[in-house]
Amino acid sequence: MSWSIAFAPVFPWAQIAIFAAVAGLVALVLLLSGLRGAVLRVLALAALLLALANPVALREERDPLSSVVALVVDRSQSQGIGERNAQTDAALAGLQAELAERPELEVRVVEAGAEPGADPERTTALFSALGTALRDVSPARVGGAILLTDGQVHDIPESAAELGFAAPVHALVTGRPDEFDRRVEIVSSPRFGVVGEEQRLTYRIIEEGEGAGEAPVELRAYLNGDLFARQTAVPGREGELAFQLPRAGESIVELSVAGEEREITTVNNRAIAVVDGIRENLRVLLVSGEPHAGERTWRNLLKSDAAVDLVHFTILRPPEKQDGTPIDELSLIAFPTRELFVERIEDFDLIIFDRYQRRGVLPTLYYDYIAQYVENGGAILVAAGPEYAGRDSIASSPLASVLPALPTGAVDEQPFRAALSDLGRKHPVTRDLPGAEQTPPAWSPWFRSIDVGGTAGEVVMEGPDEKPLLVLDRAGEGRVALLLSDHGWLWSRGFDGGGPHVALFRRLAHWLMKEPELEEEALRAVAGEDGITVTRNTIGENPGPATIVTPGGTASTLALEETGEGLWTGRIEAGELGLYQIANGDLRTLVNVGPVNPREYREAISTQDKLAPLAQDSGGSVRRLAQAEGDIALPRIQTVAPRAPASGENWIGLRRSEETVLRGVERTPLFAGFLGLAVLLLGISATWYREGR
Template sequence: MVSLSIDFDPLVSWLALALACAPVAAFVLYALYARTRGSAVRAGAAVALALAIANPVVNEEERAPLKTIVPLIVDKSQSQRLGERTETAQSAVEILRDRLARFPQFEVREVEAGASVNGGSQTETRLFEALGTAIRDVPPSRLGGAIMITDGQIHDVPAGESALPPNIPLHALITGRENEFDRKVEFVRAPRFSIAGQPASLAYQVTDSDGDAAARPVSVQIFLNGDLVRTDATVTGAETPLELQLDRAGTNIIELAVGERPGELTTANNRAVAQMEGIRENLRVLLVSGEPHSGERTWRNLLKSDASVDLVHFTILRPPEKQDGTPINELSLIAFPTRELFVEKIEDFDLIIFDRYQYRNVLPTLYYDYIAQYVRGGGALLVAAGPEYAGENSIARTPLITALPATPTGGVIEQGYYPRISQEGQRHPVTRDLEGGQAEPPAWGRWFRAINVEKPDGIVAMYGPADEPLLVLNRFGEGRVGMLLSDHGWLWARGFEGGGPHVGLYRRIAHWLMKEPELEEEALTAVADGQTLTIRRQTMEEDVSAVLLRSPSGVETEITLEDNGNGIFQARIEADEVGLYEIVHGEFSTLAHAGPVDAPEFRSMISDTRIIAPAAEAGGGSVRRLLDSSGDLTVPGILPVRANTGASGRDWLGFRTTGETELLGVTRYSLFSGFLGLALLLLALGGTWYREGR
């Protein structure tokens, strides 16, 4: 395309040219008025001279037409993966790509837009944000229109206005069928925190989206941390209260599951999840010291320093058999409330500690059986043994022996030694990473006494002198028992020979006995940080097989765990879906929710033409479904249209064509340059001379 234009490039300024031409023009006008002979020739010569000085230039521009930009935005969000939507969208894209290619004046910009990422978590479908990015560098005059292929569930639709410049059409092609319906369950009320062991108040609702106002009876299964708690009967559309008791501190996952309705769109939102932090009430610990000794204060200080522990501590200062004639009314000692502690309120305690305690008629023999039953039923018992455990009055000679993991031989070893972590202890959470325990000898102080035992049950986590058991951890029925077979742990607290990690060791023993989830020997956990899942398998085994990962949409994948040493196997993966992931390994299973719990992407998954309609119609565009009533794909045709005309028809989509061009080059020709200008001047001057010669 070539265009011509004339411009002036004067040899002097326009002011100087005007000042020079003014007297000449006056003279010529006077001559013409007076009808002087030769005035016309002189006027022509003056004009020729003025034009030569004004230097007229012819511009020859070579231009190429610019293409019209047509953005094609394809929804790749998670709701688009339902049913046949992905295949429908892909087929439509291929057809539109082929039809638009028939018009060389159109340039198509394809953009795949999914769910937005805020802090690593997919939250909502933002197609208009993607459209704005695609046309950021395009002037309005070059936009012909835009196409969006989506299910209509868009979360950034501008309110009542088009996202494109005026009169630029936006066409929305909706995937999904017109008669879709779905059932979903969601939490109406779910607090973020609750006290473990006390009822938490929640509420949920089951909704059918087919527009039928009739309430339908449904059953809802309620899971807590993957375990089925109960099944509720409710009706659709009604808010149902739920009281649930958290069984542990830390993160708890509450899941609701409602049965599938025949023909519904998806079962992905037939499950709802709430994460609730369980706050443990103060743990109640009963510490019974058989007699005052150096290690007693170590236990007391440790337990009293923990704000989450309510400590009840008794020291047997005066056993019943001690008779020295002191009148009772002169004694300031508190009688040991044996019946209240070991019969009436024994179930109220989370842990019972016997510190160098021996059988001396303070507790009736039957009470030891009560303690054994308490442990068997889920309680926790710790025996911090001293020389008394090896003597004739040992508690191992009471009915409590059924719960104890080791029987004393009667021997007491009194020599210096370093407590050492056993091979099993290197993998056990209680002793695995005790500071200083990996060195040889260990980087902590020595102890000087240990109690000999035989046939220990459970796990020997630490060894004393001559590889004799020092720390034994065992399960008994539903409860747990620990035995520390030395009373010299206080040497670490006093800093003897550099001291040692007595706080970490004692606290871990106590919390393992009270079933702290983080200290389980065999555990499978998963934590989600945004879309990153960290899977952790804690085990006493040397090796583990791959775990099974089940995504929110039901896709199963085997994940190989990396050995991090000392019984920890771990894997980190990027989750590509928002929702609840289930991780299974043998008899263990756990749950983790990737992304926000209440993601807008799952609030409604029915394909909808109404959400985007106002924005499309504001610019003269259209909204239509890709599938007809029989399920056949119907992609409209493409037509270029002029401005201010209709942009859509029954079976076609229109796009404005631009008149913009691109300048490729400019060639300039000066009219009075070279021989042409010289010839014209000579001709004008020669005519003047000729006329004057006559």
């Protein structure tokens, strides 16, 4: 209960002010004139003005408000290291039990980690969560905050003034004081690189905590999951690695160092760099055996692709042709067979034989060189016409060792519509070709196909009577495609509606040049806002579940569901930042969630140093929950006055609130009724009495 004085004026304050001014002048004249009873008259005027102001005595009944205390629990990834989460849970239970015994404190428990939509480098945002929890609380009611954390907090204010309240902040740090950690970090890495050219990456191994030193450590380097280098590195010194990107698109370079038993975690013993591979212009050699109606189809398609450097030769005059024309009058260019097929054959990414036949232009030995080129990783495409079934077919040369099908000698001249085989509906080269959704496909007919015997590899398109039309195969490390018709140009000319010649021929060329998007057996993973989507491409049956290994080392399985011909998909929520490993059968892929090397694991050692300045500025403290032996020791909690010390050797203090809530008010007018009348009569009577003497 408290007393106070308020005013309820009879007239507006402006009128009372006028009365007061007039009364003041009268009082001044009376006092200066020296008249008998002047003082009493002045007092009577003052009593009259006071009565007009109508003072009221207020008696208020108030209840004290509790102090609001925020208990902020760090649930970031680094808290999962060692026993930190167990220490946090034990400390949280103990603090809640002790605070529950203090009715003057209102406790708000806040679990915090990464703030949604925040900077990925601020993955432990405890103070953002603290501000949100106390947003509806008056600053005078805040009794303080207790943080349960490993000390690696990424949104610490620069001063206590930025907190928005004047109360102590205490931090109880999990982990142990004798922690040791080793990690590897990538200092510099190319963001882009040309496929096949040497790239360089700089790294450094760092040891922190008790026992850190400079003993050499073995480092292993992986490119897209395959080991490509081993080095011995000294902690604290920079090292360098050279590597080549094997393909276009995204590649992941992963560095790994050996762990030690005393390390708090081995998750950060790995670091990754994501490098986008860029191909230089693809070099394609197109050899047309003779002029024909579809000769320019391949040329026009390849020339329209800015990423292709095309060398095109058409054999117009075989060496055996002798018509008496003088050599100096010939405008034809001699076919540079040795330069192309011996000296520079490895410079080409793809060789296309378009209706080519053996006519003495290439020596027999050169076909053997071409076969070796394929087996060593090259690619050839044979676009066959009637000559493939003839006596001079390249199928009767040493090149036959890499061809997926050999001719029977028959040529089928009946019209037919190309169709996808069961395998072709699943294969990335032919899957989802425009028009293939119908049976038969909505493509114009062709009028010639070449019969072949048994086939190796994958028949993805069929001709008349379900005979092979497009066959894909691997030979050694290289690839071969055999198109058993020379009427693909009908699609490009729009005959009878045409067909998807651009999509088919471009995919075919890119598959031969090993573009990863067209692999028939592939495992891919993409990280998005809703988690990680895993896609398995296969031309076989159900591939079974995928195995997921999180950045923290936890393994789980993910069921894959068929979402299309040859496509199996699954999705998993990404609860951790870092590198996920995904496997299915013999296939393995990697996907990174969040920053390439998360700060949560770059700064893994628990520490008191980061929070100490702010805690001291706010009047709080920072102390460890456990010492080297690991036993939890909670400080006592005391409530203290607003300006009293808030921490001691084994206790922490929380401010008592001075805020109250009003329950009721009793009003007593001081100049109303008999009391006011008595005062006025007393003043007038005193004046009359003084004048009468």
